[in-house]
Amino acid sequence: MQFSSALVETAVNEFSKLPGIGKKTALRLVLQLLKMPPEKVTAFGEAIIKMREQVKYCQRCFNIADADICAVCANSMRQQQTICVVENIRDVIAIESTQQFNGVYHVLGGIISPLDGIGPDQLNIEALLHRVQKERPEELIFALNPNIQGDTTIYYIQKKLEDMPLKITTIARGVAFGGELEYADEMTLARSLQGRLPVESYVSGGRQR
C-alpha cells in the first residue's frame, strides 16, 4: 500500500501488528480514527498505554489486577475456600460473565501440552500447590477446556494433591444447551452419559431452565 502521509502509514503498520488485523482492516480503523475528535483518539491511545504500563497480575491467583491482589480475591463477599482453576484470563472473564460462581480463581497461564513443549514448570501449578497447602481450601473446581491436554493437567494436579483433605471437581462436560444430540461427537456424548445426573438434582440444582 502507498500512503501520502508517513503519520498514517505508521499508524496503519502499528495496527496491523495486532493478530487478525490485516493492512486493509488497519487502514479502515485508522481512517475511522481520523474522523473522530482528536481528544477521543488521545483518550483511546492513552487508555492502551496506561493499561499496559499499570496492569498487574494478582499475586495470589494470577488474574489481571489493578493492585497486588485482584478485585475477586480482595472481595470478602466471595467464598475464598472455593478455588476455580482455569487456563487463562479469558476463562475468568467468561465464568464471571455467567454470574453463577461466587468463589475465587487460580489462573494456570496455560495447560500441560508436551507437544507444544509446555510442561508443569511453565505454568502456575507450583504456586497452586503452595496455595492449597497454605490456604486449605474446601474445593478445587477445574474449569479447563475439555480436551486431552486439559485432562492431563487435571490428572497431574490431582495426583499431586492426593493426600490433601480436599474436594476436587471438574465442570460438567456434556451436550451444550441448545445443541443437538445427533451432531455431538462420540467423546462428548460418551462423557455426557457417564456423567448423567438424577433428574431431581438437575431440576433443583439448575438456576436456569
Added chain:
Amino acid sequence: MQFSSALVETAVNEFSKLPGIGKKTALRLVLQLLKMPPEKVTAFGEAIIKMREQVKYCQRCFNIADADICAVCANSMRQQQTICVVENIRDVIAIESTQQFNGVYHVLGGIISPLDGIGPDQLNIEALLHRVQKERPEELIFALNPNIQGDTTIYYIQKKLEDMPLKITTIARGVAFGGELEYADEMTLARSLQGRLPVESYVSGGRQR
C-alpha cells in the same frame, strides 16, 4: 463482560468503539497487547495519538498529508496537468498501489447522494472547479465507484466544466479481470459492450496482459 481490572475494562471499551470491533475482538486485542513489551504498546498508542493530532489535509487536493501540500502534489516528477477525481482517501491509496497513475488527485470527500442528504455543497466540488479555472489541467479522470451516485456526480461536474478546454474521461467500467462473464450483472455487461475497445489498442495500451 465482567473484568477484574478497570484498566483492562477501559481499554476494551475504547477498542470496541471502533467500527467492526465487538467486545470479544476488543478483548482479544487487549490481551494480545498485554503480552507485548510495554515500549511497543507505548509506540502503538503514541503513533495513533500523533497521527490524529498532526495529520493534515492537502490544501490543493484534500488528500491526507503531513504538510500543507501532500506528497503527491509536491512531487515534481508527477504530471500536474492530469487530475484524477476520487471519492475518498481510500481510493487514492488503491490507485497509488497500482503504480500505473502518474498524475495528481482531487479528493471529493464523498459523492452526490440526495437520498443520504449529500449535495454538491458538502463536497470539495467548488474547490475542484476553482482549481480547474486556475491550473488549467489537460485532463480530468473520474475514478468514482460505478453506480448511480457516481454517475450523477460525474454528470454534475462535467456540466459545470462544459465551457472549459479540457479532456474529461472516466475509468473503464467492465468485467473485472479474472471474473466470469456469466456471473456479471446486466449493467456491467452492458457497459462493457458499450465501452468496447479495438483489440490492437487493448494489446498495445495495456501494460499488463
